[in-house]
Amino acid sequence: MRPPTQPHNLVLRIAAKMLIPPILMFALYVLFHGETGPGGGFQAGVIFAAAFVLYALVFGIGLARAVATERVLRILASLGMLLYVGVGLASLFAGANFLDYDVLAQERLEGQHLGIFLIEISIGMTVAAVMMIIFFAFAERGVRR
Amino acid sequence: MLFGIYSFLTASLFVTLDAVDVAFTEAAVGAGISTFLMLSTLALTVPREKVRRKRNVIPLLVVTTIGATLVYGTFDMPYFNDPSAPLHSHVARHYIEASADEVGVPNLVTAVLASYRSYDTLGEVTVIFTAGIGVLALLGYRKRRGKS
Numbered sequence: 001m002r003p004p005t006q007p008h009n010l011v012l013r014i015a016a017k018m019l020i021p022p023i024l025m026f027a028l029y030v031l032f033h034g035e036t037g038p039g040g041g042f043q044a045g046v047i048f049a050a051a052f053v054l055y056a057l058v059f060g061i062g063l064a065r066a067v068a069t070e071r072v073l074r075i076l077a078s079l080g081m082l083l084y085v086g087v088g089l090a091s092l093f094a095g096a097n098f099l100d101y102d103v104l105a106q107e108r109l110e111g112q113h114l115g116i117f118l119i120e121i122s123i124g125m126t127v128a129a130v131m132m133i134i135f136f137a138f139a140e141r142g143v144r145r
Numbered sequence: 146m147l148f149g150i151y152s153f154l155t156a157s158l159f160v161t162l163d164a165v166d167v168a169f170t171e172a173a174v175g176a177g178i179s180t181f182l183m184l185s186t187l188a189l190t191v192p193r194e195k196v197r198r199k200r201n202v203i204p205l206l207v208v209t210t211i212g213a214t215l216v217y218g219t220f221d222m223p224y225f226n227d228p229s230a231p232l233h234s235h236v237a238r239h240y241i242e243a244s245a246d247e248v249g250v251p252n253l254v255t256a257v258l259a260s261y262r263s264y265d266t267l268g269e270v271t272v273i274f275t276a277g278i279g280v281l282a283l284l285g286y287r288k289r290r291g292k293s
Contacts, residue, residue, distance in 0.1 A: 049173075
């Protein structure tokens with residue numbers, strides 16, 4: 001599907017093209033660096049979604065929908081929740097309390113690292129997907145009217 | 146528009162308060178996404194409010210009761226800067242002193258959010274997930290109808 005051509009927004013389109021990769025990269029940095037620096041899963045998910053929102057605003061919803069389809073977003077959001085609960089159940093089955101990461105690896109601190117890492121990823125997935133779901137739901141409703 | 150400016154100002158305020166992660170969230174959600182949602186909601190609605198002749202007593206009662214209960218609840222809150230408040234005397238000290246040994250993560254905020262208070266964070270993620278489902282249920286239905 002070809003995008004609706006918008007020849008007047010040249011500056012906007014070039015600026016968005018230059019900005020979006022760094023935004024996505026920054027989101028991943030915030031996600032994976034959350035243990036040592038500021039940030040975490042929630043912030044990373046929101047920033048990741050903001051990049052998609054910017055893309056959809058500048059290049060049109062149709063093109064953004066080619067990547068972030070309804071199905072992908074729903075699966076992503078649910079998968080994040082499942083991963084979170086799964087980590088909790090894994091620690092439960094390993095003989096500790098729900099979401100007690102000590103038993104996830106051989107070493108106690110390693111288990112904590114692994115647990116926090118997985119939790120942050122799952123939060124990021126769910127938050128990013130839900131933010132995009134909400135955005136697209138509003139945006140497409142507006143287009144249809 | 147004003148909301149967006151306000152959010153950006155708040156984000157810079159958070160940066161000066163050394164709460165960079167809150168500033169991230171404020172800038173991305175407050176300035177970016179919620180401004181857009183506000184505008185698109187305005188686009189979805191009609192400019193005139195529907196006038197209702199009937200008086201609604203029950204909603205007023207519910208709102209007043211809940212509001213009064215909440216205000217009553219604030220009377221039990223500790224005074225601002227009270228050193229014996231539960232915030233300062235309960236588990237915060239333990240988190241600050243022991244998190245390096247127990248969790249081993251340099252960022253204390255991450256240690257509290259993702260490890261000590263993981264159960265609460267699970268609840269937060271569930272709330273966000275539920276919000277997504279709610280929006281889909283309210284707004285996404287007609288779209289699928291039209292497509293098939």
